[in-house]
Amino acid sequence: MGSTNGYDALLVVSFGGPEGPEDVMPFLENVVRGRGVPRERLLEVEAHYQRFGGVSPINRQCRDLIAALDVGLPVYWGNRNWHPFLEDTVRRMTEDGVRKAAALVTAAYSSYSSCRQYLDDIARARAAVPGAPEIVKLRHYFDHPGFVTAMADHTRAALARLPEGERDTARLVFTAHSIPLSMARTAGPAGGAYEAQLRETAALVTERVDPERAFDLVWQSRSGPPQVPWLEPDVCDHLEALHADGVRAAVLVPIGFVSDHMEVVYDLDVEAAATADKLGMALSRAATAGTHPAFVSMVGELLAEPEPAGCAATCCPAPVRPASSRPSVPAPGGDR
Ligand SMILES: CC1=C(CCC(=O)O)c2cc3nc(cc4[nH]c(cc5[nH]c(cc1n2)c(C)c5CCC(=O)O)c(CCC(=O)O)c4C)C(CCC(=O)O)=C3C
Numbered sequence: 001m002g003s004t005n006g007y008d009a010l011l012v013v014s015f016g017g018p019e020g021p022e023d024v025m026p027f028l029e030n031v032v033r034g035r036g037v038p039r040e041r042l043l044e045v046e047a048h049y050q051r052f053g054g055v056s057p058i059n060r061q062c063r064d065l066i067a068a069l070d071v072g073l074p075v076y077w078g079n080r081n082w083h084p085f086l087e088d089t090v091r092r093m094t095e096d097g098v099r100k101a102a103a104l105v106t107a108a109y110s111s112y113s114s115c116r117q118y119l120d121d122i123a124r125a126r127a128a129v130p131g132a133p134e135i136v137k138l139r140h141y142f143d144h145p146g147f148v149t150a151m152a153d154h155t156r157a158a159l160a161r162l163p164e165g166e167r168d169t170a171r172l173v174f175t176a177h178s179i180p181l182s183m184a185r186t187a188g189p190a191g192g193a194y195e196a197q198l199r200e201t202a203a204l205v206t207e208r209v210d211p212e213r214a215f216d217l218v219w220q221s222r223s224g225p226p227q228v229p230w231l232e233p234d235v236c237d238h239l240e241a242l243h244a245d246g247v248r249a250a251v252l253v254p255i256g257f258v259s260d261h262m263e264v265v266y267d268l269d270v271e272a273a274a275t276a277d278k279l280g281m282a283l284s285r286a287a288t289a290g291t292h293p294a295f296v297s298m299v300g301e302l303l304a305e306p307e308p309a310g311c312a313a314t315c316c317p318a319p320v321r322p323a324s325s326r327p328s329v330p331a332p333g334g335d336r
């Protein structure tokens, strides 16, 4: 396809995840360094990973997406929290003579966690490698027709998997990762962008699937200390509330994520599924965008767009954390 912006490579930037039992704790420590996540929560999450043999599905999904891409450029892959680390990838790109790469981040929305942290980690990796290429982050794609089409197709397929008698009245329940309220308030140029963008995508998907149907946006995977307020309601509490209102069936649509990684397969397919089971509700979970052809084509379309202006330095600032949650000694590699 070539590129109008002088890109000579595409860099896929993702979260990273463990690939075996012994990777799990060091990975989790990278993720939560300086973030004030209670130890008990960490051990709980460790058990989620160990239940799946210590292997997060996210790396396989990144490899599958990269294999499906056909953008006429060399494609590199680097993660924030596990191998292949961004810094190692940027070093390889530099050795290969890459001058200007476009970055596709596997997170579609604005917020500190889903945008700024990726930008910071790209900047840190570039700073560590002399002669590193310029890296231009592609724009947020939450409302791109490729992403919306993929999610709409997967939502229709999930509806079709419900028992026939429940399909017409099933509620669409869109989910995304909860974030602290302080982070939600400062997301995007004017604040509130994470939730507003998610609501917009949920509406766009619903419009394509069945404009008459009721839908909700709820949250999953909350962590952090209990006294810190995060976006609510949690998906499992919401299923209880729907049940109490007489709703008999729901389709969970994880629009907050682009692949069926651990937060999706554990928090929805294990936990939310158990809640629905207990309540006697029919539940079906839509696949994430993954390697849906419309999502794959979107990447080529983003590369052909005029070069994005990029986020202002003041956009999606790091949330102020309680002093007790900050490390007293900076960790090697900095505050990821
Ligand atoms: C907005 C958002 C996304 C979506 C955007 C994006 O995709 O980036 C996302 C994705 C992901 N989150 C993931 C994993 C984890 N997130 C954690 C912790 C946290 N996530 C947060 C936010 C988000 N997270 C926040 C505010 C925290 C609290 C700590 C902090 O303030 O930073 C923890 C620590 C344990 C825990 O506390 O749960 C883990 C293990 C994985 C990998 C899954 C796999 O391995 O398959 C993925 C894709």
Ligand SMILES: [Fe+2]
Binding pocket: 177
């Ligand atoms: Fe997370």
